[in-house]
Amino acid sequence: MTVAVITIVAGRAQHLRNQQIGLARSGRLPDLYVVVAMGDAHAVDQTRCGPMAVTDCRIRTRLLDAPADLPLAAARNAGAAEALAAGADRLIFLDVDCVPSPSLIDSYARSLASPGAPALHCGVVRYLGPEVDLARTEAVGPLGVAHPARPRPESGQILRSDDWALFWSLSFAVAAPTWQRIGGFDEAYVGYGAEDTDFGFRAHRLGIDLVWTGGADAYHQYHPTSPLPTQHLDDILRNAGIFHRRWGFWPMSGWLDGFAAAGLARFDQATDRWVRAE
Structure with a gap:
């Protein structure tokens, strides 16, 4: 099993660095780390000399041109293509705002290796307040507040779900054959919104399961938001x-x-x- 972690980024330099610190601290390192920068050359440079560069993890970067409407679907597809070309057969997608818990990679790997139908595997995302800086605070236990509308399995627990509207791209894992069967994200969606819901419903139409994976927690770093984007x-x-x-x-x-x-x-x-x- 060759596990790749894929993230896409435009700006958010400190969040990217914190994610890389979290990955370097993981109980299980990814075999490959792919960063796709949308018009952000600094993110490419930062990754090549950042915390992951001193581990045993291979690193691949890709710089995409980025119009005003960020090509989120195309960037994720580009990241998957880089990972597959480098020999990955298990793909973990992690939003740049998300820092992995020490058990995230191993929990996803175990969930992907468990018997059963092909599936999309989602972990719990815990939202941090502005007072938490994961560059200085090592996550040794549950931090933050889990999204109240999504399942919250315990460590080692796998929950199957039929509620495909809850699938999101902040943190999920998929086996390479399942990714290829779905065909990636639809690049007709440009910019923010609906591309991950569409991806989930296309998976559902193909008979692919949705599972929530305990132990694959990610910590969502604080940034200002508006209830209405x-x-x-x-x-x-x-x-x-x-x-x-x-x-x-x-x-x-x-x-x-x-x-x-x-x-x-x-x-x-x-x-x-x-x-x-x-």
Whole structure:
């Protein structure tokens, strides 16, 4: 088994470094670490001389051109292609904001090796407050607050789920044949929103299972957020329309309704789509 950890990044230099510190402290190191930088040459340089560079882990980097709407789906696909070309047969995708717990890699590896149907494997993501700096505080036990709407299996526990709307790309693992069967993320989705929900539903349509993996906890580093991501308005409206045409229902409905309440978007009955408010 050759395990690759794949992350994509644009900015977030300290978060990337903290992730690499966490990986270097892991109970099990990845065999390969792939960083795809979206228009961020500094992230490539930082990775080549960072904490992972002094371990026994191989490192691959890729620099992509990045328009204003970050190519999240294309970047993840590029990372997987780099990992597969380097011989990886187990892929762990980790958001740049996420620092792995010491048991994350081993827990995902064990879950991927367990008998059963092909599956997407998701771990618990725990949200940290601004007072926690994982560059200085080693994660030796559960930190942060787990997302209340998602399963929270105990260490060593694997929970199967039919709730595909809960799949997310912050932290998940997949075997190479399963990734290839799904075909990666659909690059019709550009920028923020819906590309991971689409990926999950395409996996479900193919009969691939969804499992939640205990012990594969990741710590989500703090950064300022808004309940309504107005900076991604155009991305969300466009990607929601692509998703609706494919699946027959609207993703991100809470945000769409929020945009409408804020006077930023409206549903156009004539065209059956969400558009910017005039």
